[in-house]
Amino acid sequence: MRHNPRIPSGAVETMWDRCRFEMKLVNPANKRKYSVIVVGSGLAGGAGAATMGELGYNVKCFCYQDSARRAHSIAAQGGINAAKNYQNDGDSVWRLFYDTVKGGDFRAREANVYRLAQLSLNIIDQCVAQGVPFAREYGGMLANRSFGGAQVSRTFYARGQTGQQLLLGAYQALMRQVDAGRVKMFPRAEMLDLIVIDGKARGIVTRDMVSGRIESHLADAVVLGTGGYGNVFYLSTNAKGCNATAIWRAYKRGADFANPCFTQIHPTCIPVSGEYQSKLTLMSESLRNDGRIWVPVAKGDKRPASQIPEQERDYFLERRYPSFGNLAPRDVSSRAAKMVCDEGRGVGHTGLGVYLDFADAFQRLGRATMDERYGNLFEMYEQITGEDPHSVPMRIFPASHYTMGGLWVDYRLMSTIPGLFVIGEANFSDHGANRLGASALMQGLADGYFIIPYTLGDYLASNKFEKVSTDHPACKEAEDNVNGITRRLLGVNGRHTVDHFHRELGKIMWEYCGMARNAAGLQKALARIPELRDEFWRDVRVLGENEELNQSLEKAGRVADFLELGELLCLDALERDESCGGHFREEHQTADGEAIRNDERFCHVTAWEHRGPGVKPVQHREPLEFHYVLPSVRSYK
C-alpha cells in the first residue's frame, strides 16, 4: 500500500511507547558506521542533526544561509505550546491533543497529534536545560501566555523572540556536535535534487552558492527539514529565501505531496503599503491577548481612529465569537477581517486593514508591563510604518504565513520514498487543515529531537545498504538534471526579471487561492498558471553564470518550482470541494459565513503522485479515522 500510515495498534495513549518498543535499535558501536544527510538547520533539521550526532551517527547538515543559526525558525515570535499545566488551569496532554485535532478541523491523524501533545512536555525541559531564557515569574518559575484557539495558558515564550531562542538552543547543540566531529555543516549549499538508488533515497545534489560547484553527497538516509512553501504567494511572512525546491524536487523523484491546498493565512500582519513591497511582517498573534480588533461600524468611515467614538466601533471578533473573542483561531479571524474589508469597512489608505487596539490594555496594565510583553513588536511596527502603537492603534491585515500541507509521511515520518524522511513544516503531518498558534515550533522540535532519531534508527537497522559512490549513474543523472535546469535558466535571456514572474504568480495565488476560494476562480488560476510558466521559460532574464555567486540564478530555480507547485495547490483546492480550516470554499458556507465541512466525502488526506512533466498527477487518499475526538462542527462562538 503506497500510503500505509503505519499507525501503531492499541489505545492512543500507548501508541508511541509501543512503537518505540517495537522499533529495532542500532548497536551503539555501529552507529558511527551509518551516515545521514539532514537538509535544513531550522528547529526540525537543527534539532534532528544535533540529536543524531549525539547518538553517534555521521551527519552532514545543509542550509542555504551563511550559518545554521539563520534558518527561518528564528523569526517565530509568539511562543511554543506545551501541556505542562504549570498554571493549574486544567490543561493536560489530552486537552492539547483535543484542541489540536479540533483546531485542525478534523483533517489530521489522531495518532500523530497525540504523540505531539505527549512530547510537548519533554521539549520544554530540553530547551530549559540548553539555556533557553524563557520568560519567568518573580518566583523563578516559567511563565505562560495564551494563544489563539485555546482557553488555557500553555504557551511558553522568550519575549517576542521565542523562535530565535529555541533555534539558538538547537544551533548550539548542533555546533557542539560540529565541535565533536560528528556533524559536518554545509552552509550556503542548496539542495537541488534527490538521489534515489534501488528505490531508496541515498543522497542529494547540492550547489555551492559561492563557487557554483554542483556536487553529489551520499548517505544511508536523507532527512528533509526544509520548511514551508508559503512564498508561493510571493508576499508572505516567510523569509525571502524560503522555498519549496527541496520538497518539490523530491516530489518529482517519487515523494507524494499531501494536502497542498492547506495553507494558513495569518490574521495579524502589517498591511501592504505599495507595489515595491518585498515581504510582509507578522505581528505576533500573542498581541491578541491584550489587543482588541475593530473596524468602524459605518462603511467608508475615514476619520482617524481616535475620533471614532466607542459606539461607532465594531469589535467584530468579540461580537461574532463571544467565548473566544479576539483569540478566535487564525483561519476564522482572517476570514472575519476579510469580510469586514469586503464590506467597505477596512481602514488605512488601501482599505485593506483592521485596527488592533491596545488602548484598554495600556490603561489596565500600564505601559511598563505592556512594553515588557510586546516592546520589541511595538518597536518593529513603528520602524516599518512610522506610527507608534502606544498612541494609535496598529493596522493589520491577513497574509500568507504557514503551510500545513507538505510531503506525505507515515507515523514514522518517512515519505513514499524509503529512506527519505521529512520533518517540521516541510511535512504535512500534524496540523490538519489549520495550525494553532505556537504549535509549529512544538512540532518542529518534537520531530527533530524526539521522533526522527528513533524512527530513522529503526529504518537503518531494518535495511541493508549497498556501498555506493558518487560515480553511480544515479548521481550522474541527478547532476545532469540540475545542470540542465541551470543551463536552461541562463539561456533564456528574455526581458523580465525573476521577481517579475514571482510577483505575478503571487497575485494569481492570492486572488484565486487565498483566504477564500471557489471553483470558477480556481479554474481560472489553473488556466493562467501554466501560461505564466511558459512565459517564464520564454522570457525570463537571468544574467551571469553558474560558476559564481549568482543570486538571480538561485531565485530563478526556486520560482520555477513555485510555478509548478502553485498549479498543484490550485488543483488540490479545486478537488477538495468542502470548506475546512484554512481551506475555505465559498460554495460551502452557512448563511453567516461559517465553513461547512463535508466529512462524508473528504475525511481523508489527499496525496498527489508525480507522473512526469505535463501529466496530471495521480490522486491518492489516506482515509482518516477519529476514535477519540469525534468530528463536530468547529464552533468558537
Added chain:
Amino acid sequence: MRIVLHIWRQKNGRSSGKMVRYELPDINSHMSFLEMLDVLNERLIEKGEDPVAFDHDCREGICGMCGFVINGTAHGPVRGTTVCQLHMRHFQDGEELYLEPWRAKAFPVIKDLMVDRGAFDRIIAAGGYVSVSTGSAPDGNAIPIPKDNAELSMDAAACIACGACVAACPNASAALFTAAKISHLALLPQGEPERHQRSLRMVAQANTEGFGACSNVGECEAVCPKKITLENIARMFRDYIGASWTRRPAGASRG
C-alpha cells in the same frame, strides 16, 4: 525622493573592488532600504548589468543575515536597527549614500556587500553551548531562575550575529559577539558548570580567527541593532580572568 548610491562592487574574493555610482530618481519614502536595492537590481538586470549582491533573508531584523556599512555606520543611521528594518523615510531627498561591506580580516568579502562570517560559527563551536544531550533534561521548573537573571540573560541572548560590532570596531574585535554568548549562558544556572572552560575556549578561538583585541572603544555597542551592552564584555573578562587563574590554561589551547 532622489537617492544617489555609491556601492562597493567586487566580483569575488579574489578580485579587487571599487565604488560605483548609481542614481535612483524615484524612491518612495515608505520603502525599506533593501526594497530600494531591489528596485536598483531590477533596473540593473533590465539593462543587462550584474545586480548588486547583498545578504538578507528574514527582513525582520532577526536572522542577522543582512548588514553593510552606510556612510561609515554599520547598519546605517538609525540606532537599534538592522538595514532590513531601516526605511527610506530616515533619509533626505537627494542624499548621497556610500555602501560598503563589513571590513575585517576575519570576514573576507565574497562578493559586493557580502562577507563570510563563518568565524562566528567556529567561536560558538568552541564551547558556546551547554553540554546536555537530548533526553537527559530534568523538569523545566526543577531549577527556579530569578526573573531578573532570566531577563539579563535574554538581553545578551538577543544577539543576532550580524557582525556589525566587528565592522564598527577599530580593532575588528569580536568581543561583543563572544561576550553576548558567554553572558547569556553564564547568567543561567544551566550554564554554570562549563562557565570557565567556555570563556577560555571561546576567547581563544576569537583570537585564532584573527579578530582584534578589545580596547574599550564602545563603537560596537553604538551600532548593535539588538542593543547588546558593554557590560557583557566586562562579564566576559571577569570570567576569563577568573578562569585563567583557577584553571590550567590547557583548555585555551584546545580552541
